[in-house]
Amino acid sequence: MSTTKDFIVAQLKEEISGFKAEISEKSVGKVLKVSDGIALVSGLAEAMMSEILIFKTETVEVTGVALNLEENQVGAIILGDYTAIKEGDEVIATKRILEVPVGENMIGRVVNPLGEPMDGKGKIEAAKFYPIEKIAPGVITRTGVKEPVQTGIKAIDAMIPIGRGQRELIIGDRQLGKTALAIDTIINQKGQNMKCIYVAIGQKESKVANLVTKLTEAGAMNYTTVVLAGASTSASLLYIAPYAGCAMAEYFLDKGEDVLIIYDDLSKHAVSYREISLLLRRPPGREAYPGDVFYLHSRLLERACKLNKDFGGGSITALPIIETQAGDLSAYIPTNVISITDGQIFLEPDLFYKGNRPAVNAGLSVSRVGSSAQIKAMKKVAGKMRLEAAQYRELAAFAQFGSDLDADTRKKLERGKRLYEIFKQDQYQPLSVAKQVAVYYALINGFMDNVPVEKIKEFEAGLYKYADLNDAVLKAIETKKEIDAEVETSLKKLIEDYKATVDYLIK
Amino acid sequence: MKISAQQYAQSLFDSVAGKSEKEVKAILKSFVAILGKNRELNKEVAIVTAFLEIWNQEHGEVVATLESARELGPTARETVVDYLKTKTDAAKIILEENIDKDLIGGFVLRYGSKVLDGSLKNSLNSLKNKISN
Numbered sequence: 001m002s003t004t005k006d007f008i009v010a011q012l013k014e015e016i017s018g019f020k021a022e023i024s025e026k027s028v029g030k031v032l033k034v035s036d037g038i039a040l041v042s043g044l045a046e047a048m049m050s051e052i053l054i055f056k057t058e059t060v061e062v063t064g065v066a067l068n069l070e071e072n073q074v075g076a077i078i079l080g081d082y083t084a085i086k087e088g089d090e091v092i093a094t095k096r097i098l099e100v101p102v103g104e105n106m107i108g109r110v111v112n113p114l115g116e117p118m119d120g121k122g123k124i125e126a127a128k129f130y131p132i133e134k135i136a137p138g139v140i141t142r143t144g145v146k147e148p149v150q151t152g153i154k155a156i157d158a159m160i161p162i163g164r165g166q167r168e169l170i171i172g173d174r175q176l177g178k179t180a181l182a183i184d185t186i187i188n189q190k191g192q193n194m195k196c197i198y199v200a201i202g203q204k205e206s207k208v209a210n211l212v213t214k215l216t217e218a219g220a221m222n223y224t225t226v227v228l229a230g231a232s233t234s235a236s237l238l239y240i241a242p243y244a245g246c247a248m249a250e251y252f253l254d255k256g257e258d259v260l261i262i263y264d265d266l267s268k269h270a271v272s273y274r275e276i277s278l279l280l281r282r283p284p285g286r287e288a289y290p291g292d293v294f295y296l297h298s299r300l301l302e303r304a305c306k307l308n309k310d311f312g313g314g315s316i317t318a319l320p321i322i323e324t325q326a327g328d329l330s331a332y333i334p335t336n337v338i339s340i341t342d343g344q345i346f347l348e349p350d351l352f353y354k355g356n357r358p359a360v361n362a363g364l365s366v367s368r369v370g371s372s373a374q375i376k377a378m379k380k381v382a383g384k385m386r387l388e389a390a391q392y393r394e395l396a397a398f399a400q401f402g403s404d405l406d407a408d409t410r411k412k413l414e415r416g417k418r419l420y421e422i423f424k425q426d427q428y429q430p431l432s433v434a435k436q437v438a439v440y441y442a443l444i445n446g447f448m449d450n451v452p453v454e455k456i457k458e459f460e461a462g463l464y465k466y467a468d469l470n471d472a473v474l475k476a477i478e479t480k481k482e483i484d485a486e487v488e489t490s491l492k493k494l495i496e497d498y499k500a501t502v503d504y505l506i507k
Numbered sequence: 508m509k510i511s512a513q514q515y516a517q518s519l520f521d522s523v524a525g526k527s528e529k530e531v532k533a534i535l536k537s538f539v540a541i542l543g544k545n546r547e548l549n550k551e552v553a554i555v556t557a558f559l560e561i562w563n564q565e566h567g568e569v570v571a572t573l574e575s576a577r578e579l580g581p582t583a584r585e586t587v588v589d590y591l592k593t594k595t596d597a598a599k600i601i602l603e604e605n606i607d608k609d610l611i612g613g614f615v616l617r618y619g620s621k622v623l624d625g626s627l628k629n630s631l632n633s634l635k636n637k638i639s640n
Contacts, residue, residue: 019634023625025594028617043620072513 027093031055032073034085037234038279039064041074041091050133054092057084063114064091065098065236068280075280077236079114100244102251103127107195110212110226113241115248118228119212130247132240136302143308145342148373149260149317152188152430153181155360155423158382158440159389160345163373164258165306165315169337171322171329172347177358178321179203180427181345182262183211185319187218188430189260195252196224197261199245201238202268205230214428238272246303249316253305256312261304265321266297270333287332297333298340329364343367356424362389376482378433381440385419392416418448421456434474435464437483442495450506459502466498512550515542516557520565567598571618576610576626591618 029043041053047066053076055062062085068075078085101115103126110119117124145163162168170178186196198215200208208228215221225248229241242263249259263269270293277290285291297320304318320341322334327349329335338344343366352359374382392412399405399413422439425431439460442448451459467474473490480487499505519538523531542548563570571591573579579587588600595618607615612627 015638016634019637023623025621025623027620028622029620045620 027095029074029091029093031085031087031089031091034078034082034087036275036279037078037082037236038276039076039078039082039085039091041076042072044074044091044093047074047093048095048097050098052094052096052098054094055085056090056092057086060084065240066093067276068282077239077276078234079236079240082234097131097133098240099129099131100247101126101128102130102248106225106248107223108221108225110208110228112233113227113229113237113244115244128251130250132243132247133299134247134250134303136299137305137307137311141307141311142305145306145315145369145373147258147315148370148375148378148433149185149194150188150192150433151181151185152432153184153358154425154431154436154439155358155362156181156345157374157378157433157436159362159386160343160360160365160367161370161374161378162317162319162367163306163370164317165304166343166367166369166373167301167304167318167320167341168367168370169320169322169341169344170347171324171334171338171344172359173324173327173349176347176349176352177427178323178347179207179211179264181347181358182264182319182321183214184428184430185260186215186224186262187220187428189223190219193258194223195249195257195259196220197227197245197249197259198224199227199229199242199261199263201229201241201263201265202231202233202272203228203264205232218428235272235275238269239276242266242269242300246300246316250303253307253314253316254312256307256314258315258317260317260319263300263318263320265323266337267323267333270296289332293333294336294340297337301337301340342369356420357427358423358425360423362386363393375433377437377477377480377487378440380483381437381444385440388412388416389419389423392419414449414453415443417453418443418451418456421453422460424457431464432474432478434477435467437477438467438474438491438494439463441483441491445492447495447499451502452504452506455504458504462502463495463498466501467494470494470497510545510547512553513557515547515550515554516561519554519558520561567596568601569595569597569599569618570601570603571616572603572605573614573616574605574607574610574626575614576606576608576612578606579604579614587614587616591616595619 027044027046029041031039032042033040039055047069049066049069051066053064053066055064055078062078062080062082064076064078066074066076101124105124105126109117109121109124111124112118115124115126145165147164149162149164151157151162156162170181172178186198189196208226208230212221212226215224227241227245227248229238245261249261252259270289273293273296274289278284278288282290301318301320304316306315307313320337322337324331324334346361346364347359348361351361395409395413396416422443442463448456448459473487473494476487476490477483483491522534526534569591573587584602588602591597591600610626610628613625615626616623
């Protein structure tokens with residue numbers, strides 16, 4: 001045995017002789033009132049905004065954060081078990097702003113908003129601590145969005161492209177696949193030089209557990225951190241969760257890396273902030289949200305950025321998610337977040353129940369900056385796709401009334417049907433950009449016009465398989481990122497060769 | 508509009524400033540009458556606390572409590588008072604002393620919302636925390 005009792009005793013003696021209790025002046029207060037995760041504290045004259053406070057109870061020490069600084073008292077949210085705190089307990093100010101551990105070791109882990117592990121894989125050695133609230137990078141440090149985030153979702157990459165450093169809102173009713181879009185995007189970041197952070201705010205823990213399993217299966221946990229503030233977590237932790245996730249992202253940003261962060265979802269975040277605000281007796285406004293609920297989200301999303309080369313060239317791409325009630329886009333929080341972000345992906349129940357999944361509404365979805373980030377090849381094939389898709393839906397609705405249509409309209413309708421068929425995509429199956437280009441090329445150049453609509457899916461799957469077997473073309477698209485004459489001829493040949501092998505073409 | 512205890516205390520302080528004992532008695536009488544009329548006699552404790560705070564602040568007085576395991580000698584007391592004077596810029600220190608055997612050794616000094624905990628009990632507790640973590 002390597003450890004003897006003498007050794008232990010000697011070590012203990014050494015430790016104790018080296019121990020020096022620090023005597024320093026501390027700012028203290030007393031708990032006046034505790035309720036529902038909120039405490040009112042007297043004293044603490046020098047408390048700072050969002051400073052960590054320690055509540056000394058009989059059994060444990062509970063942390064809290066100062067949120068309301070008033071004349072005679074401080075309002076604080078409690079980040080732990082508030083039932084242990086009693087009136088009259090001592091509260092100590094720590095002179096530290098709330099911060100979370102960040103670093104490479106957070107990757108592959110599931111943590112709570114304070115950076116503590118939730119996955120039972122042991123302690124996390126943090127490289128650094130970052131404050132959860134930080135002023136967003138200024139104008140001087142930024143540059144335009146120009147590199148793409150490949151979501152791997154055909155409808156999005158073609159019509160609503162997202163660039164690195166962009167903030168793209170995913171909005172829709174419950175159960176329309178908002179989270180699925182985000183997860184597919186994370187899965188597709190494999191080998192794309194991207195770190196991912198998924199912040200679950202008020203989500204069912206069973207759903208998050210499922211999702212972590214899926215990510216692990218897809219090998220996506222090798223570059224992903226999950227920040228989990230589940231439905232059973234207190235409002236205070238829900239409130240800080242997105243800021244904590246953003247702080248973890250900023251660590252990689254500062255290293256010049258690209259990060260994708262998903263806030264799922266910000267409507268629950270707003271609700272938790274409303275709860276805190278009302279308990280702190282801040283005056284309620286529209287829908288009982290406090291006056292600063294816009295700033296709540298704008299300061300968070302403004303931290304998404306693309307830095308220029310002088311500042312490391314990193315980026316944070318934010319995909320906030322908002323859940324609407326019965327498709328009401330004009331509610332308070334949805335309008336706020338729509339106005340903050342650089343575009344939105346709107347998911348529609350009608351499309352979803354018709355079987356068009358992902359149910360992206362082409363007309364209402366936009367990306368204000370993403371098109372400059374699209375690769376040339378995609379731009380060439382997907383140029384007017386959004387317009388065409390939107391037109392098709394109008395035309396299809398109109399065409400229901402009459403059967404006498406001119407050839408041009410009929411052609412448009414047929415093309416549109418096939419386009420919508422291509423937009424359909426199963427969950428957990430993101431598609432590489434080269435394959436997307438290939439299938440769109442086939443469509444817009446009329447190669448699919450004689451494929452029956454109900455066979456499109458089969459045709460598409462076969463085309464990918466065939467392209468994988470002769471992968472020179474895909475590789476050329478991936479490396480050149482554009483369709484030059486050489487690529488075009490080989491792509492044409494590939495599609496024609498493949499078409500020769502299928503037997504269901506319309507004669 | 509409701510008048511807060513702080514405001515009552517401030518106005519009381521302002522009106523009694525520089526008055527003789529007889530005048531103060533008259534002022535207090537009418538002050539209590541106003542409180543009664545406003546039905547706010549129940550704010551008495553808060554008003555007294557706020558008044559003492561204002562008084563101490565205006566007169567440069569600091570009230571401090573010192574808990575120690577044993578009674579302090581005169582030099583030790585002097586040191587504490589000097590420390591408080593440099594820390595708070597107060598002209599006068601009112602030191603309330605308590606003996607608390609539970610502290611084992613050392614002292615705990617409280618003034619305003621500050622605490623200087625130099626007790627052996629506290630040190631032992633932090634040693635305990637350090638070992639158990």
